[in-house]
Amino acid sequence: MPKRKDIRKILMIGSGPIVIGQACEFDYSGSQACKALREEGYYTILVNSNPATIMTDPNMADVTYIEPLTVEAVTEIIRKERPDAILPTLGGQTGLNLAFFLMKEGILKKYGVESIGADVDAISRAEDRELFKKAMTEIGIGVPKSGIARSVEEGMKIGLGIGFPLILRPAYTLGGSGGSTAYNKEELETNLAKGLEISPVHQILVEQSVLGWKEIEFEVMRDCVDNVIMITSMENVDPMGIHTGDSVVVAPSQSLTAEEYAQFVNLSKKIIRKIGITGGGANIQFAQNPDNGHIVIIEVNPRLSRSSALASKATGFPIARVATKLAVGLTLPEVLNQVTGRTTAFFEPTVDYCVFKICRFTFEKFPGTQRILNTSMKAVGEAMSIGRNFKEALQKGIRSTETRRFGLGADGKDKITDAKLKNPSADLIAEIKEKIRVPNDDRLFYIRYGIMMGLSNDEIYELSRIDRWFIDNLREIVETEEGIKKHRNRHPENALKIPPEILLKAKKSGFSDVQLAFLLNSTEKNVRATRKKHNIKAVYKLVDTCGGEFKAEKPYYYSTYEKKSESEPSSNKKKVLILGGGPNRIGQGIEFDYCCCHASYALKEEGYESIMVNCNPETVSTDYDTSDKLYFEPLTVEDVMNIVDIEKPVGAIVQFGGQTPLNISGPLAKAGLHILGTSPESIDIAEDRKLFQHMLKKLKLIQPDNGTATSFEEAADVAKRIGYPVVVRPSFVLGGRAMEIVYDEKSLKDYMEKAVEASPERPILIDKFLEDAIEVDVDAIADGERCVIGGILEHIEEAGIHSGDSAMVLPPHTLGKDIIETIKKNTYAMAKELKVKGLMNVQYAVKNNIVYILEVNPRASRTVPFVSKAVAVPLAKLATKIMLGKTLKELGFAKEKEVECVAVKESVFPFVRFPGVDAVLGPEMKSTGEVMGIDSTFGMAYAKSQIAAGQKLPTKGNVFISVKNQDKRNVIFVAKKLADLGFKIFATSGTADALSSNDIEVKMLPKLGEGRPNIIDLIKDGKVDMIINTPAGKMTKEDETKIRSHAILYNVPLITTVSGAQASVNGIENLIKKPHMNVKSLQEYHKKIK
């Protein structure tokens, strides 16, 4: 059926900042949707608060709004733009919820906006538990049995009727808190009582537990004439009980019979019809009892999801693009399958490989949280790998996560040695069994230990409920490992004795050269040379959606070890390799993927062939049409060199993918790969402490006093010399990992002993900490001669908070003209000295009118997309062209832009996922994503950034203030202003005294444990609208932690710095003055930039 002509303007909602559970997969789906809509000639209006996305590039939609994703802001946009339709299914849960509220509040109806893809009934049937259960029951599909209890007796009756084990979920508690499992009558009784007490409405859901059942997912699509197709099945290696976003997943499913598979397909079709999706896709999650095949449905996502992004990348089928076309009334047979270029989208992709997804966790960032996995998602990123068998995909997947592991152990990094496993102590046996039983991020490695220790498949199955098929594949890897070990070298430099057939078998099972070198007591170089000698080389196979049945047009490759390669490198074109950023993690996320995509666009514009290497399935960079060629591969030296060997590119771009490509750029350059842009020598100067100091001296620039140390004694000497407080950190880390501010010698000793390993090659870096200094980030671009600054960003929070976590404003709002001039001059000087070709980021600290240089990074920074959007200059694209030889003048960017608006970047944090962790900012980065607030004044821009980040700044009500001594003077102004604005101020004794002696009316609250009601009671009762609480120096008082974690749990805006409080008050004042939010598109802002 032809596309709809009765609609012309379509509004699309993005998913906002990157948070755990909602990452760059929605940039991928949103970008595809924008492209698809414009391809069909629709006028596209996009709203998203996340500036680090490709979709918010001003050329992706006709009009782009970077505004908070709230009903209020989007209503304004609708009022202004008058779209005919809204597409709610491509912006994750955020987009869907927002569209749902717009429907519920009658806004869509009022402005005559139709919801396409999924209407309000469809969304309700999928999202509302009761309606969902009813709908599924009507079509005869089982749901886990459940009932709602209001008393222990009622709960016992329901529970005993269902049978054990049972899941108990107290109603209306946040983040699934208070949930428990009951295995027997006694536990049921106690847990019911506890749960009922926790629930504010005294209700508890008693549900059949399907813990340990198989978790099977299907991706389904349906068009408006009821054509339904399956994209793929996926099987969670981890059984039910772990959030699918945290599970190890394999596609397609491995242990279903043909008949079972058909049954799942059949159910999926019935479900998507019943839910009523009439132009789009859905993700359906089932649980299957492994003992009798009984199937129940867990949930349906009536939208594009993380799983659908994975399914897209796993099969090559562009689900988001097709879903968008279906939403505007096209049918599947009318949409072309661009991968084959000759078949339609009406078919079911089939694969001839095995896909593996594994997650990236960052527990190390949140000490104090338990390293276990459950139904609340904790992963911050994921990697996907493709192999011709499960073993190969698994080992490639593990090394794709970049946790310094190179496969399933056997890489010299195993926590438990082979010797110990041969003769395990009772404690060790217990430990290993426990780690296999309780889901955690190291479980695969512990299964390996278990196998090596002598556990059988059945024993491991009983502990973990992981299907025996997967366990046996792990066992095969271990057996291959044993076979390799037999050919161990006596001396690492000796020639390898391993027979070629064993070497080939190892490669076919995914062993990396690093693992082989470790097992054979050799070097990676030696292993590689031996392989090449025996002609054991990686070949590349195509991902083609059809198992080879049709010729594929889109070159999307993965490596394996077989006879024939399908990648035919072109010889007549200059090629450039772009190394991507791998899985998202805290400190390295979507911003870098944005830069890599721009590199690819620039290469194409300049007539080069762009070749992308990346392994993150969530990204735009791994989309099949972003680059000329895509290699879905781990970013290790071996894997990249294999590609270099066959493609022979003129060079590689490593400065865009964050730390990942930089970490391997040294060995890659040594192996002969030309690194484009700023020379490795210059990178060295910037990264090497001594060379850097030397350069600063030459340029007469100032740096905080500093030194390095490899022991506590040395560190203490340095600290004494430069004076406390000092910032300490290990060398070569990302996102401020293990970085701390140390106020005295005792803490320094603790740090040196516990926190890090130091060595002469990797000393501890010690810097004078500039208390209360203003930090400034500069993103600049240089062509070797000229340097132009993209943007100067002033941090809102004072020095000491990681730049990735700090809010920033562009242009700077408190720095004087002379300071800005100094910053500019310093930047130019360093760019020239370092002969920077491409991007450069400099971090400054300003204190007492002195400009200190903290750090120079001659590469893309996290803020590049933000700055690009604020000043309307595609910095990453220009930088790429410079690397290819263009000058800034030729590119028409010879002088800085002047912006009339104010743009604020704010960070979002995952504290709610890590109960027990103190929600306080410091030198170690903790945020997962960012938003942009843009308006004509700082106050409004800041307010928008806060709203967009989920901090609902109040315009009236109660504010609780409790600050450390140093902050008391500064908080007085804040409190006064709040009081003037009509807020009621609450405080604990110290702060209250300071405030009342300055004539501010304040209600004193008792300290925790000294009387009730205290602040915690007020939070629980919803009587606090904002909390200002700065941590008391180094030591965090237990009370403070408790207050902060309750604020997070109850979603009360929490501000932990005085500078943040000042900015917030400024924002609140603006919100009170201007109750109607002004919305303005990026295109409108950009028109005014000179």
Added chain:
Amino acid sequence: MKAALIMEDGSLFDGISVGVAGETIGEVVLNTAVTGYQEMMTDPANAGKILVLTYPLIGNYGVAKKFNESGRVWVSGLIIKEPSRIYSNWQAEGSFDDFLKREKVVAAADVDTRTLAITIRDKGQMLGMISTRSSDRDKLLKKLRQEKKNGRADFISAASTMKAAEIKGKPSGARIAVLDLGMPQSLIRQLKTLGCNITLLPYNTSAQAIRAMKPDGLIISSGPEGDAAIAKVVDEVKTLIGKVPMLGIGLGHEIIGLAIGAKLKKMKVGHHGVNYPVRGADSFKGEITVQNHSYVVDEASIPKKAGVNITLRNINDKTVEEMESRTSKFISAQYSPASPGFEEVNPLFCRFLKLCAPKNTRPRNSSANTETLKRKECLEYAKA
């Protein structure tokens, strides 16, 4: 032990022997389905073929009697990438490896099946030979060419029931005769679900005998294409057209085509998998079907006077996948009307029963696949 596959064009693929040692010859055909290895191997329609499974991991869920489409393995050989060492499924009764040995299947594993698939895609289906005795290209090629001359193609006579067999259904159920050219169990199960009283007939049953039975309808079953027995069956079916309501499936469809005077065309690669889209002319609504055929009824050759409607075509190559004649009272499907799920029946069978006894049969599933739904109707349908 090593195993090699030699193909007519001289390409050689090495692998490792699984199943039993030996030499076997057959047309090399691909199947892109991810599951269903046991069903494919035991489906008589695949008799004499060397089956290449493009999905690389085979045997994961073991084997069980209930998945057999017939009493034995019919493929002449099997080519796979990686056999599973263990099996894991609650229904499994044994391992894939034991099954290969028990059924004496000559098979090769560890073959670069992707490259093999591409070779077949580019050059077309051809004859091949698996050998565990030699991997010498010239020697094998010579042998393959020799064997080609005395290649056999008389599988139907072996796959068909020896004598008429009755399967009782409900007393009120339709009386359906099945001309068994290799009827798979999964299709019989669907007829049973519909309560049919089934009479399985040997392939060489005469038209006269069939008419004498006065069945409500006749199914010409699927079976091995290009078989020696086909011409004879066509002759009998010719005289039945228009006399008995008829359903042709797979080879049965091709036989009906020949019986009404159309010609068959051999495709370069054929359709072998579970993901083939079909739809009717001028319809946006289609179906994803299971297909396993190397021949098609040449649409241009269908005589006008036969009064045939092409009800479904493959969306990509436009080949005939289903046709129907009201005057001659037959429906015939090139695709396999697989069951959509446990205890469920493909709508094709319901349509056929309607044709057999138009008044007293109420099909369970009314969503016929030729219906063109308007958007609005569809929305209502979705809401219902």
